[in-house]
Amino acid sequence: MYNLSMNILNLPNYNLSKTLLGGQAFNWDFIDNSYYGYFEDKIIKLKELSSDTVEWQTFPEQDDFEFIYKYLNLEIDYSKVLLEINKDMHINSAISKVKNIRILKQDFSQTTLSFILSSHKNIKAVRKIVKDMSIKYGNKITVENRSFYTFPTALRISKLNENDLRNLGAGFRSKYLLNAAKSISNGDLTDKIGKLNADAARDHLTKLSGVGDKIADCILTFSLGFYNVTPIDIWALRVLSDLYNLNSKSKYSYLREWYSSYFGEYTAWAGQFLFEYVRENYKEIRTP
DNA sequence: CTCCAGGTACTAA
DNA sequence: TTAGTACCTGGA
Numbered sequence: 001m002y003n004l005s006m007n008i009l010n011l012p013n014y015n016l017s018k019t020l021l022g023g024q025a026f027n028w029d030f031i032d033n034s035y036y037g038y039f040e041d042k043i044i045k046l047k048e049l050s051s052d053t054v055e056w057q058t059f060p061e062q063d064d065f066e067f068i069y070k071y072l073n074l075e076i077d078y079s080k081v082l083l084e085i086n087k088d089m090h091i092n093s094a095i096s097k098v099k100n101i102r103i104l105k106q107d108f109s110q111t112t113l114s115f116i117l118s119s120h121k122n123i124k125a126v127r128k129i130v131k132d133m134s135i136k137y138g139n140k141i142t143v144e145n146r147s148f149y150t151f152p153t154a155l156r157i158s159k160l161n162e163n164d165l166r167n168l169g170a171g172f173r174s175k176y177l178l179n180a181a182k183s184i185s186n187g188d189l190t191d192k193i194g195k196l197n198a199d200a201a202r203d204h205l206t207k208l209s210g211v212g213d214k215i216a217d218c219i220l221t222f223s224l225g226f227y228n229v230t231p232i233d234i235w236a237l238r239v240l241s242d243l244y245n246l247n248s249k250s251k252y253s254y255l256r257e258w259y260s261s262y263f264g265e266y267t268a269w270a271g272q273f274l275f276e277y278v279r280e281n282y283k284e285i286r287t288p
Numbered sequence: 289c290t291c292c293a294g295g296t297a298c299t300a301a
Numbered sequence: 302t303t304a305g306t307a308c309c310t311g312g313a
Contacts (some may be wrong), residue, residue, distance in 0.1 A: 023294060115294090122293045125311050171309025176296085212296050233294035251303095275294080 007063065012052035013078060015100035018276060020046075023123045024222045025104055026114050026130040027151055036148060038134055040110060043141050043148045044068065059143045073105045085263050085270040090243045094277035101272050104222060108193065109154045109184050111223035112205075115215045116176050129169050133157075136168060157181035176210025183208060198226040213252040221268045228260050230271025239274045242285055 020028040020035050028037045034047040043059040044067070058064040069075070078100075086092055117133075118126045130151070137156055138149035157165075158181040165174035183189045189208075193201055198220055205216040217231035230236065232255050240255055241248040244262075263270040278285055 118293095119295045120293060120308080121295095121310080122312065124313095125293075128311075166309080169310060171311095172296090172307090173309080210296065214295060218294080231294075235294060279294090 007056050008049070009054045009056055009068070010052060011054045011072075013100045014052075014054075014072070014102055015098075016046060016048060016054070018098065018100075019102045019104065022101065022272075022276060024218075024272065025106060026118070026123070026127045027110070027134075029131075031146075036143070038138070038148055038151055040107060040151050040153050042067070042150070043143050044071070045143065059141055059148075070105055073103055076103070078102070081266045081269050084266045085273075087263065087270075090277075091263075091270055091273060094273040097280070098273050098276045101269075101276055103227065103268050103272060105225060106223045108190060108219070108223050110151050112180060112184065112208075112211070112219050113154065113157065113177060114151075115218045116180055116208075116210045117170060117173055118218075119173055119176075119210065119215065132168055133170075154181040154184035158185045173210060176208070180208050180210065193224065198224075198229060201226070213256070217256065221271070227266055227268040228264070229256060230259055230263075230267050230275075232256055232259070233275075235275050235278050236271060238282065238286070239278050242278070243274070 016035060017030070020037065021030065025037070027039065028035055030036075034045055037044040037046070042061065042064065045055075045057045045059070047055040049055055056065075056068055058067060082095060086095060114126070114130055117129050121129070131149075134149040134151050137152040137160070141148050141150060157177065160178065160181075162174045162178055165177055170177055189204065193204060196204065201220060201224060202213075202216045205211050205219055206213065211219075214231050214233055217229050220226040220229055221231060232240070232252055236259070237248055237255070240246040240258070244258075246255065246258060259271065260267050
């Protein structure tokens with residue numbers, strides 16, 4: 001299935017565009033028909049050769065297929081996911097219109113720091129600051145004569161001061177980012193977070209200043225591998241109120257539990273499908 | 289120019 | 302516990 005010698009991956013039913021550029025990750029650029037992702041210690045290149053084959057490479061250390069496999073979350077049985085979440089006409093429409101959006105499994109530090117930056121910003125603005133921060137504080141890696149910059153480690157960020165981050169455009173998030181970077185690079189948070197269940201992990205995450213319910217659920221879903229939850233942002237709230245007739249003034253915890261119990265084990269995928277679906281079709285879906 | 293953004297912390301009741 | 306509000310800055 002995976003032709004490693006040619007660095008060609010058979011990847012059917014995997015919407016790279018919506019998965020990499022859709023808002024669960026902010027560290028991808030689409031340049032000259034290829035996707036380039038930047039991480040703490042490497043750059044990934046993915047190029048679609050056809051609808052179901054992808055050429056891949058890692059830099060500077062080449063051929064790190066293990067990283068690709070984990071990051072793209074290829075151990076997930078995607079057809080099973082679709083069967084499990086396809087509960088009604090709304091999610092069915094979302095699945096057929098959005099097509100093959102997947103959940104990534106991302107690095108804990110990078111995910112946490114990126115989502116702290118995402119607070120009260122639109123996706124394009126988040127992508128910009130993540131890139132600016134990488135250019136300024138990451139390491140340069142040259143790929144095919146083009147410069148890319150790694151996402152800075154928590155340790156690197158922890159040594160900056162609040163003004164450095166404000167100059168970068170992080171605004172009121174600067175002190176949150178600094179504080180989180182210190183907690184992560186200390187090791188005390190990072191060591192235990194992977195061993196906790198979802199509720200315990202959430203409790204620890206929301207103790208970080210700048211991490212509330214929504215960002216904690218982003219980290220649970222997009223990094224820690226808890227798929228029974230999905231973050232309830234402004235778009236998920238529109239899903240719940242406009243499609244499922246829930247009261248939009250309900251408490252966050254109530255809405256999250258509704259989502260989790262309705263869609264079950266693979267709620268995270270349902271959340272991503274419905275998120276994209278409502279974003280792309282809001283005018284038609286919206287109840288007046 | 290203005291309004292808003294994949295929210296969160298803070299304050300007052 | 303709940304409701305209201307400020308917050309940096311860059312898109313749209």
